[in-house]
Amino acid sequence: MAHIVILGAGIGGMPAAYEVRQELGKEHKVTVVTADTYFQFIPSNPWVAVGWRNRDDITFPLAPYLERKGIDLITQRVDKINPKENRLELANGESVTYDYLIITTGAKLMFSEVEGSGPHGGYTQSVCTVDHAEHAYEDYKKLLDNPGPVVIGAMAGASCYGPAYEHVFILDTALRKKKLRQKVPITFVTPEPYIGHLGLGGVGDSNGMLESELRSHDIKWITNAKTTKVEDGMMYVDEYDRNGEVIHKHELPFKHSMMLPAFKGVDCVANVEEMCNPRGFVKIDEFQRNPVYKNIFSAGVAVAIPPVEKTPVAVGAPKTGYMIESMASQTTRALGRPSAWLTLATGARPSSPCRKSPRAT
Numbered sequence: 001m002a003h004i005v006i007l008g009a010g011i012g013g014m015p016a017a018y019e020v021r022q023e024l025g026k027e028h029k030v031t032v033v034t035a036d037t038y039f040q041f042i043p044s045n046p047w048v049a050v051g052w053r054n055r056d057d058i059t060f061p062l063a064p065y066l067e068r069k070g071i072d073l074i075t076q077r078v079d080k081i082n083p084k085e086n087r088l089e090l091a092n093g094e095s096v097t098y099d100y101l102i103i104t105t106g107a108k109l110m111f112s113e114v115e116g117s118g119p120h121g122g123y124t125q126s127v128c129t130v131d132h133a134e135h136a137y138e139d140y141k142k143l144l145d146n147p148g149p150v151v152i153g154a155m156a157g158a159s160c161y162g163p164a165y166e167h168v169f170i171l172d173t174a175l176r177k178k179k180l181r182q183k184v185p186i187t188f189v190t191p192e193p194y195i196g197h198l199g200l201g202g203v204g205d206s207n208g209m210l211e212s213e214l215r216s217h218d219i220k221w222i223t224n225a226k227t228t229k230v231e232d233g234m235m236y237v238d239e240y241d242r243n244g245e246v247i248h249k250h251e252l253p254f255k256h257s258m259m260l261p262a263f264k265g266v267d268c269v270a271n272v273e274e275m276c277n278p279r280g281f282v283k284i285d286e287f288q289r290n291p292v293y294k295n296i297f298s299a300g301v302a303v304a305i306p307p308v309e310k311t312p313v314a315v316g317a318p319k320t321g322y323m324i325e326s327m328a329s330q331t332t333r334a335l336g337r338p339s340a341w342l343t344l345a346t347g348a349r350p351s352s353p354c355r356k357s358p359r360a361t
């Protein structure tokens with residue numbers, strides 16, 4: 001019998017848990033360890049931020065759904081991963097041992113990299129969690145009462161641009177519906193070298209299409225932009241040229257702002273330095289497996305993926321939903337491979353966890 005622990009219950013963790021449970025024989029135990037008692041569908045957060053959805057629409061409690069599938073659940077924050085002892089240390093002082101660990105902890109949101117940013121003591125909003133989106137909605141309601149300029153976008157080093165574009169167009173529509181759009185000048189601020197780069201060097205005609213949409217919705221933009229500081233109602237942005245020289249220093253007044261932060265790996269993951277890249281993301285091989293600790297796998301935003309190209313301002317590569325679910329499937333397949341079992345850190349070789357013959361990867 002082996003114990004497979006999935007750390008995190010987001011878009012990476014839930015499919016990983018379901019797939020591993022489905023694939024493995026009943027003699028193996030599957031446990032999800034996660035900080036929250038509920039699943040949140042993060043892609044819907046921009047809708048919460050303008051009141052088109054609420055928390056109940058986009059969250060559900062984990063326990064009944066996992067229980068129904070025969071998956072154990074521990075709702076505790078993990079403070080430390082001890083990979084040499086195959087053990088997780090929990091916030092309540094207890095610990096959980098594992099034979100195999102799948103890390104799907106998403107990102108630590110690095111508001112601290114830009115002074116004055118973020119919803120916790122800063123002046124910009126976020127849609128990265130449902131809590132943040134609710135906070136953003138409260139700020140949006142103040143904008144409706146007292147309209148003025150809006151700044152939407154992403155901080156240098158962010159690796160998630162789709163939601164910034166989505167949010168700016170959602171806000172544009174919401175304000176039009178309220179007949180307030182003409183009172184709200186909108187500026188889109190992004191470290192991308194051009195509109196529609198998306199951290200991917202563009203996707204098809206994303207540059208042309210998104211520029212056209214921004215123009216036709218009367219949304220101005222600044223690319224190659226590094227936000228250096230935010231004060232109450234004022235954002236300071238350096239604009240770079242392609243040689244990496246600052247060509248303009250912008251001061252952007254705002255009444256409401258949503259800026260996606262850069263990401264890092266969460267502390268308990270990043271603290272296992274030999275497992276991670278310098279930003280604290282888990283290094284993986286083609287089987288989603290960490291090269292140092294071969295009984296540790298990772299999927300989702302927690303994995304290390306290098307930027308696709310060098311840009312004047314740092315732009316990370318995105319990890320999106322379909323890609324993340326594919327990583328979870330690949331992890332499950334890799335777990336079914338006998339080679340994965342041969343390389344257990346303990347040197348032991350438990351019986352194959354695969355209910356059926358191992359699938360080809």
Ligand SMILES: Cc1cc2nc3c(=O)[nH]c(=O)nc-3n(C[C@H](O)[C@H](O)[C@H](O)COP(=O)(O)OP(=O)(O)OC[C@H]3O[C@@H](n4cnc5c(N)ncnc54)[C@H](O)[C@@H]3O)c2cc1C
Binds near residue numbers: 128319
């Ligand atoms: C606003 C936004 C919108 C997006 N929209 C789209 C979209 O439309 N389409 C798309 O394809 N992608 C989208 N993405 C990208 C991606 O799909 C999401 O970021 C996705 O939620 C990432 O899944 P994940 O499982 O890697 O991380 P998360 O969903 O962040 O899950 C992380 C899990 O780990 C847990 N955790 C973290 N630290 C600990 C700890 N120390 N102890 C215990 N548990 C811990 C958390 O509680 C959580 O359960 C969006 C991203 C954002 C931020």
